[in-house]
Amino acid sequence: MNRPDTDFDPQLADLLHDAVADVEPDDQLADIRARIPRRSTARRWGLLAGGGALAVAATVTAIALASGPSSVTTDPDVAEDPPSSGDTTAVAAYFVGETPTGDRLFREFQPVEDATAGLSGLALLESGPTDPDYTSLWPEGSFEDRLSDPEAGVVHVYLTDAAPEEPSELALQQVVYTVRAGLQEQVQVAFHSGETLVATVAAAPQLDTLSLVNLSDPAEGQAVGDSLHVSGVANSFEATVPWRIQQGSTAVDGGFFTAEGSMGTRLFPFSGEIDVSSLDPGSYTLIVETSDPSGGSEGPGAYSDSRSFVIE
């Protein structure tokens, strides 16, 4: 049901229109056209170029960036079934969130109509996450609307001037992980600025890059009935994934899931149903964590992920 809009004050509208009525911007269509990336510009990523780590088109190789975790690595396992959805396709994108070991990537699925493998994920990086705890390092318009077919294990991605001048290692990994999830192939990503190849980047190790626990279901703000379906991935001590449901800051239920594995070099799926029939209708938060047997006294502490949901 639509509530009526708050009273519209026409006098304020007049004042605001008048306030800029004398603003006559210069004609800048030519400047805009000049900024549209058609021709190659190699001025990007000066730090990378300065490090001598540029891959050239003839010999596409994975490169180790000057900082952050090494990009030359074993291929993580990205092929996991997306959660079920209706008529639309659930497309995965990797966003940035805080963890006890600094910013890392969290995967989020969003429903997309007429999804295009690979490209739809990049569009989500631009439009951003639905979970307010996440963010994207790629502003709107960062990517050209094209993506090469994977060839020799490499996919070419084309950046526009709207993309960050010198993307961080984590920003590059956002793209690499998202493209791999979209294509379901363990590819490297060749980044182009205009038509110039700037760097080719492989996926960094999962355990150095991803949050060690990450929810897939429920979606942020999802409405549920008597049962809450939960799924996600984790790499947690003894495969234990503790969960709790909070109303505000008060825990109202809790337990744990068991992931399909632990140790290793990747995250393992977990899932389960939580009976919420005894909870009153309202807004709740589901929080999952990695198991921290030291209780926080050793190591960085537990990783966590959360989703708000509504019991109807």
Place this chain on the structure above:
Amino acid sequence: MHSHATAAPAPIVVTDEPATWDADTALEQLYAAHWRSLVRLGVLVTGDLAQAEEITQDAFVALHARWRRLRDPDKALPYLRQTVVNRSRSALRHRVVVDRHAQATGPAATSGADLPGSDEAAVAAERRSRVLAALQQLPERQREVMALRYYAGLSEAEIADALGISRGAVKSHASRGAASLRAALTDYLEDRS
């Protein structure tokens, strides 16, 4: 007297079928239709003309890159507005409040054939300056909501979409923003009580 220049800029080709626009045509058409109003929106949010122009340029460049995905001219203006407002937010950290008095003596003020007398012009400049200053006093979100509501004429639901916040939050920002502006600008408002 007007003389007909021989080296006039290439006319913009008017196309009747927006659905078939390519990115270059879309850029031309949308620029012709919305450049000025989007810059003005940017001025309301940032308080700075140069910054508003730069941000609006960014929005058109982003639109061009995105056109094949966006494709629908009906979505283009909301997209441009959203981009201008979102980019204004990050630009605000380096904001310089515009000097409206300096602007009032610029080309814009002398372009109108029906320019009022100098006293009236000074009064208008003062009023514009006060309105922009009052906007700059608002918290960021309130300012964005006020500009989208009272300048761009968006409904609360459209603003919620553009800013990615709830309808309730828009209502709250709108009513607080309006109250603050009314309080700051009582001199220019007719008492309706």
